[in-house]
Amino acid sequence: MLICAFLLINGIPALAEIGPLNFISAKNWRPSNDEFGILPMILASLYVTAGAIAVGVPPGILTAIFLSRFASQRIVRIFLPAIELLAGIPSVVYGFFGLVIIVPIIRENFSASRGGFSILAASIILGVMILPTIITVSKAALDAVPEHYYEGSLALGASHERSVFRVMTPAASSGIMASIVLGVGRAIGETMAVVMIIGNQARIPKSLIDGARTMTGNIVLEMGYAADLHRGALIATAVVLFVFILIINIVFNLLKRGSRA
Amino acid sequence: MTSRTQSPADHTDHVDKTASAQLQAARSTERAGEMQKAGERLPSARNAAKVTAVILRGLVYAAAASTAAALLFIVTYILVKGIPNITPDLFAWNYSSTNVSLMPALVNTVLMVGLSLLLAVPLGIGAAIYLVEYTGRGNKLVAFIRLAAETLTGIPSIVYGLFGLLFFVVALGWGFSLMSGAFTLAIMILPIIMRTTEEALQAVPDSYREGSYGLGAGRLRTVFKILLPSAAPGILAGVILSIGRIVGESAALIYTAGTVTKVPQFLDLSAAGTSQVLNPDAFFRSTRTLSVHMYVLASEGLHIDKTYATAAVLMVLVLAINLFASCLAKRITQGQEK
Numbered sequence: 001m002l003i004c005a006f007l008l009i010n011g012i013p014a015l016a017e018i019g020p021l022n023f024i025s026a027k028n029w030r031p032s033n034d035e036f037g038i039l040p041m042i043l044a045s046l047y048v049t050a051g052a053i054a055v056g057v058p059p060g061i062l063t064a065i066f067l068s069r070f071a072s073q074r075i076v077r078i079f080l081p082a083i084e085l086l087a088g089i090p091s092v093v094y095g096f097f098g099l100v101i102i103v104p105i106i107r108e109n110f111s112a113s114r115g116g117f118s119i120l121a122a123s124i125i126l127g128v129m130i131l132p133t134i135i136t137v138s139k140a141a142l143d144a145v146p147e148h149y150y151e152g153s154l155a156l157g158a159s160h161e162r163s164v165f166r167v168m169t170p171a172a173s174s175g176i177m178a179s180i181v182l183g184v185g186r187a188i189g190e191t192m193a194v195v196m197i198i199g200n201q202a203r204i205p206k207s208l209i210d211g212a213r214t215m216t217g218n219i220v221l222e223m224g225y226a227a228d229l230h231r232g233a234l235i236a237t238a239v240v241l242f243v244f245i246l247i248i249n250i251v252f253n254l255l256k257r258g259s260r261a
Numbered sequence: 262m263t264s265r266t267q268s269p270a271d272h273t274d275h276v277d278k279t280a281s282a283q284l285q286a287a288r289s290t291e292r293a294g295e296m297q298k299a300g301e302r303l304p305s306a307r308n309a310a311k312v313t314a315v316i317l318r319g320l321v322y323a324a325a326a327s328t329a330a331a332l333l334f335i336v337t338y339i340l341v342k343g344i345p346n347i348t349p350d351l352f353a354w355n356y357s358s359t360n361v362s363l364m365p366a367l368v369n370t371v372l373m374v375g376l377s378l379l380l381a382v383p384l385g386i387g388a389a390i391y392l393v394e395y396t397g398r399g400n401k402l403v404a405f406i407r408l409a410a411e412t413l414t415g416i417p418s419i420v421y422g423l424f425g426l427l428f429f430v431v432a433l434g435w436g437f438s439l440m441s442g443a444f445t446l447a448i449m450i451l452p453i454i455m456r457t458t459e460e461a462l463q464a465v466p467d468s469y470r471e472g473s474y475g476l477g478a479g480r481l482r483t484v485f486k487i488l489l490p491s492a493a494p495g496i497l498a499g500v501i502l503s504i505g506r507i508v509g510e511s512a513a514l515i516y517t518a519g520t521v522t523k524v525p526q527f528l529d530l531s532a533a534g535t536s537q538v539l540n541p542d543a544f545f546r547s548t549r550t551l552s553v554h555m556y557v558l559a560s561e562g563l564h565i566d567k568t569y570a571t572a573a574v575l576m577v578l579v580l581a582i583n584l585f586a587s588c589l590a591k592r593i594t595q596g597q598e599k
Contacts, residue, residue: 058324059324059327059328060324060328061324062320062321062323062324062325063321063324063325063328065321066321066322066324066325067325070318070321070322070325071325079325079329081587082329082332083328083332084583084587085580085583085584085587086332086335086336088505088509088579088580088582088583089335089336089509089576089579089580090508090509090510090511090552090555090575090576090579091509091511091512092509092511092552092555092556092559092572092575093335093339093555093572093575093576094335095556095559096339096555096559096568096572097335097338097339097572099559100565101338128331128332128335131328131331131332135328159310159311159314160314161313161314161315161317161318162310162313162314164317165317185415188417189415189416189417189418189419189420190417191417191418191419191512192511192512192552192556196556196559196560216417216419216512219419219420219422219423220419220422220512220515220516223422223423223426223516224515224516234423235423235427238419238420238423241417241419241420242416242420245412245415245416245417246412248415249411249412249415253408253411
């Protein structure tokens with residue numbers, strides 16, 4: 001609570017001076033000219049998050065289905081703890097991996113001029129990073145579906161696959177949605193891994209292989225030397241980020257309540 | 262399939278041999294025709310269902326395999342590239358620009374872990390005890406605090422870092438220092454410790470509490486002599502989990518603890534024999550933890566081999582810590598089943 005209050009107190013004066021609407025809709029971020037528009041960062045954060053979802057969610061959910069309904073006990077006993085452990089790999093390690101593997105691949109296959117630091121690279125790495133979250137939460141949701149749903153579906157003549165995809169998965173949908181929302185929260189808040197591979201140009205990205213700068217990256221890159229209004233603008237960026245996270249948390253809680261009812 | 266659908270039609274043919282037989286026959290052949298069509302559709306539909314089932318099953322297996330492959334690839338890649346580069350140089354006491362030793366960073370990480378735990382553990386456990394034992398169940402305040410703690414866990418670490426920079430580094434004038442970093446991290450891990458302690462305490466059966474009260478123990482005595490010991494493994498698992506988080510943390514530390522690669526000098530040996538041997542100023546010196554070290558190395562891009570090695574050390578460390586935590590947690594759940 002202290003943190004919220006402190007951030008707001010420090011952020012609001014700057015926000016008021018720049019103008020809240022101007023702050024989130026202006027296209028230019030030029031601190032030296034007193035131009036503070038974080039629209040490029042907001043868009044970049046949204047693009048990267050969307051990309052991470054595109055990369056991470058389908059395999060995540062399918063893997064959760066595999067673990068919940070297809071795999072034998074023995075495989076689950078090895079697979080699940082391994083995935084949980086991987087959730088703990090520090091983000092700098094993921095970032096470094098992206099730097100030495102994914103960035104060069106993109107550089108060679110798409111365009112040498114842009115150097116490979118891109119939204120695409122960040123999306124892939126974030127997609128992998130949110131996999132464990134999505135898998136564990138979705139699996140819990142699938143496991144919570146009563147067994148007689150599955151048995152009922154089999155009794156009506158549906159195959160195993162049909163039962164799982166047409167009956168079990170819809171029944172667990174609110175839990176699966178919750179896992180996606182949680183993944184979104186992780187992706188949008190991730191800093192170091194993204195900063196290392198996204199290029200950090202503060203302009204509106206035009207394509208997947210363009211570099212961009214996320215809100216978190218904006219804070220970490222310029223906090224070291226920012227002063228006065230510039231610093232205020234960075235704090236205000238954190239406030240905007242905070243609002244995003246708050247919205248995500250509220251949606252998550254609503255979904256959780258929905259799955260309970 | 263076809264013969265089976267025709268048999269009822271044949272049957273009606275045999276029964277109806279009256280005047281209207283012709284009409285009936287015409288109708289029944291019509292019906293039989295329809296049935297035949299339906300019969301033809303049925304196997305094809307069944308085939309389609311089979312095909313989709315196979316495709317779905319294939320997708321599921323492919324997804325699981327690719328997930329496993331991706332995660333395995335990351336780990337093995339870092340290990341394979343990193344382990345051959347782990348040399349004794351890497352653990353030299355002093356860092357220099359030619360020998361990017363990770364030793365100072367490692368020592369700083371340990372110090373940071375110790376200090377932040379010292380701050381966060383008593384507070385977190387205390388808060389959890391209050392929430393579980395000293396407030397009525399279904400209390401509004403408790404629900405509010407729980408919601409706040411949940412929100413706190415969702416905040417990106419960079420926001421904590423920003424707060425630490427503004428509050429500890431600038432407002433309190435501590436500068437980039439061990440203390441600023443430790444306080445920032447303590448705030449960050451507080452919700453984790455609170456949450457796990459709460460869960461551990463809630464898992465202690467009420468009969469323990471009743472038994473303790475029944476023997477005449479007070480509430481304080483019950484908490485410290487009965488509840489905390491039986492909840493200890495759960496609390497420990499939470500603490501270890503937060504150690505893993507601290508070791509892996511970088512965003513929150515860059516602008517609170519700074520990036521100086523020196524071990525703080527708590528003992529000033531040059532002043533040996535005098536009262537100034539102890540150097541409390543060391544708490545306010547800038548330090549660089551292993552994750553930050555890793556980030557700086559990777560972005561400098563000069564010592565790529567050493568960076569691999571550092572990544573491997575960091576990863577193994579965090580994985581070991583997490584493995585330990587999950588083993589502890591497993592032991593608890595097994596204990597409960599018995």
